[in-house]
Amino acid sequence: MSRMRPILISVVLLLIACEHPSPPTSVSAAQVPAPATSPTKVADHFVPPPESTIPDDDFGKQVALGRQIFVDPGRYAKAYVGNQLSCENCHLDAGRLANSAPLWGAYPMYPAYRSKNHHVNTFAERLQGCFNYSMNGKAPPLGDPVLVALESYAYWMSKSEPIGTSLPGRGYPKLAKPALTPDYARGEVVFKRDCALCHGGDGQGQQAAGRTVFPPLWGPQSFNWGAGMEQVNNAAGFIKANMPLGRGNTLTDQDAWDVAYYMDGHERPQDPRFNDSIPATRAAYHDTPDSLYGITVNGQLLGKGTTDR
Amino acid sequence: MNALRATLIIFCMLCAADALADTPNGATLAQQGNGHGVAPCMACHGADGSGQAAAAFPRLAGLSQAYLRKQLDDFANGSRVNATMQPVASELSDVERDALSEYYSKLPLPAATPSPAPNGEVAQLGQRLATRGRWSNALPACEQCHGPDGVGVGDHFPPLSGQSAVYLSNQLHAWQQGSRHNDPLRLMQSVSGKLSDDDVAAISAWYASQPSVPSKEQQP
Numbered sequence: 001m002s003r004m005r006p007i008l009i010s011v012v013l014l015l016i017a018c019e020h021p022s023p024p025t026s027v028s029a030a031q032v033p034a035p036a037t038s039p040t041k042v043a044d045h046f047v048p049p050p051e052s053t054i055p056d057d058d059f060g061k062q063v064a065l066g067r068q069i070f071v072d073p074g075r076y077a078k079a080y081v082g083n084q085l086s087c088e089n090c091h092l093d094a095g096r097l098a099n100s101a102p103l104w105g106a107y108p109m110y111p112a113y114r115s116k117n118h119h120v121n122t123f124a125e126r127l128q129g130c131f132n133y134s135m136n137g138k139a140p141p142l143g144d145p146v147l148v149a150l151e152s153y154a155y156w157m158s159k160s161e162p163i164g165t166s167l168p169g170r171g172y173p174k175l176a177k178p179a180l181t182p183d184y185a186r187g188e189v190v191f192k193r194d195c196a197l198c199h200g201g202d203g204q205g206q207q208a209a210g211r212t213v214f215p216p217l218w219g220p221q222s223f224n225w226g227a228g229m230e231q232v233n234n235a236a237g238f239i240k241a242n243m244p245l246g247r248g249n250t251l252t253d254q255d256a257w258d259v260a261y262y263m264d265g266h267e268r269p270q271d272p273r274f275n276d277s278i279p280a281t282r283a284a285y286h287d288t289p290d291s292l293y294g295i296t297v298n299g300q301l302l303g304k305g306t307t308d309r
Numbered sequence: 310m311n312a313l314r315a316t317l318i319i320f321c322m323l324c325a326a327d328a329l330a331d332t333p334n335g336a337t338l339a340q341q342g343n344g345h346g347v348a349p350c351m352a353c354h355g356a357d358g359s360g361q362a363a364a365a366f367p368r369l370a371g372l373s374q375a376y377l378r379k380q381l382d383d384f385a386n387g388s389r390v391n392a393t394m395q396p397v398a399s400e401l402s403d404v405e406r407d408a409l410s411e412y413y414s415k416l417p418l419p420a421a422t423p424s425p426a427p428n429g430e431v432a433q434l435g436q437r438l439a440t441r442g443r444w445s446n447a448l449p450a451c452e453q454c455h456g457p458d459g460v461g462v463g464d465h466f467p468p469l470s471g472q473s474a475v476y477l478s479n480q481l482h483a484w485q486q487g488s489r490h491n492d493p494l495r496l497m498q499s500v501s502g503k504l505s506d507d508d509v510a511a512i513s514a515w516y517a518s519q520p521s522v523p524s525k526e527q528q529p
Binding site: 047092093094096097194197198206208209211213214244245246247248 | 465
């Protein structure tokens with residue numbers, strides 16, 4: 001067989017050559033001028049300074065390092081990261097984008113009392129929370145170079161803002177309560193239609209060349225049960241304003257609530273504050289209708305945590 | 310004599326088996342066409358599947374099988390308008406489309422020489438759009454979907470590296486004009502509508518100058 005093939009192939013090749021003396025010549029899609037780009041909307045919120053103005057001195061070095069950590073913590077703050085996420089996954093445009101919990105929205109609001117831990121938190125302590133919960137890692141100690149760099153980046157980005165004033169675009173938008181109670185089955189329909197393309201049908205995201213391109217939304221490599229994004233209201237606000245990427249504000253509010261419920265209705269790493277039992281931990285830290293910790297969703301009691309990393 | 314007869318019989322059986330084979334051979338199709346109207350793919354896309362930069366024929370080697378298959382279907386159904394590929398794809402049968410998609414997806418990445426890097430301002434704009442986007446205009450960075458250095462991600466986000474500037478620019482203009490509208494969730498139609506001609510030229514030149522590195526799954 002293998003010795004016959006070359007003969008056959010040669011014969012076919014000759015026939016083909018006669019039949020098609022020249023390759024097609026036309027070039028793909030004609031080039032016609034592009035439609036005019038819509039003018040950039042005048043910003044109705046604070047605009048952080050351009051990155052080109054990061055000073056070229058010892059302070060600027062920390063700002064630049066803070067930005068690097070922010071976009072790639074798995075590389076630049078490796079010791080404190082326990083999953084495949086990056087700060088930039090939930091704080092888009094390296095923490096600069098309004099309605100995506102920008103750093104310039106958070107920085108001037110600290111120190112602040114937080115009901116999450118019942119005391120006044122400095123900005124550095126707030127950053128520690130990100131590592132404990134959203135990054136499912138461990139908090140860098142106060143004064144650690146990672147926190148110094150991140151705080152420098154946030155401070156630099158907030159230049160000339162008022163202190164202690166909640167600015168438009170801070171955090172995620174607060175959506176009005178939906179007409180229908182958020183629902184797992186409706187959320188699954190939205191997920192399959194608008195999210196699975198990038199995040200995968202199993203919500204585990206996609207990687208390329210060793211980097212997370214689309215973040216895992218639940219499971220062992222996602223944020224843990226202590227993160228703010230586990231609350232359906234927070235997730236709904238983020239999703240409404242920012243998803244699908246580059247097409248924010250195209251989902252209906254109801255869709256955003258439903259798909260947020262679907263995402264948060266899956267198991268994820270245990271809350272590091274876990275104490276004694278799921279009901280006790282729910283009572284201590286998740287006593288809100290916006291948390292599904294300790295609730296049975298789609299037949300599964302949530303809050304068991306994930307075992308494999 | 311008997312030996313000769315037996316050999317002849319076996320030869321004929323092999324010929325028949327070859328002609329009647331249900332599964333067409335991707336390599337054969339790529340190198341010789343399908344024998345009833347479809348020219349060899351390699352005539353335009355190169356023997357190694359690296360394409361022809363000057364003529365805007367794209368690289369096919371190493372692209373996702375599902376992506377390649379979808380493009381063939383879309384050329385045939387007109388959701389990706391292309392005068393050259395429409396008749397070609399239409400003349401390919403279902404199994405031939407499968408065989409070709411599989412063949413090209415498994416071709417090793419050709420060691421193509423990237424085109425020279427663009428000059429200062431164009432390079433800056435291209436790199437910025439590729440790696441940071443322009444969020445003041447709700448424009449994500451190319452690499453947020455196409456992966457670091459444009460290596461491509463999964464079945465829906467093809468590699469941008471290893472493609473020529475003229476091919477990339479043709480595609481971005483095709484998305485803008487609607488002659489290509491086979492993108493899932495209208496992602497590329499949305500993104501391309503936020504690009505000026507200068508943006509398109511800069512992105513295309515930027516990715517054409519990047520080395521084509523393989524997309525590889527890696528769990529930490």
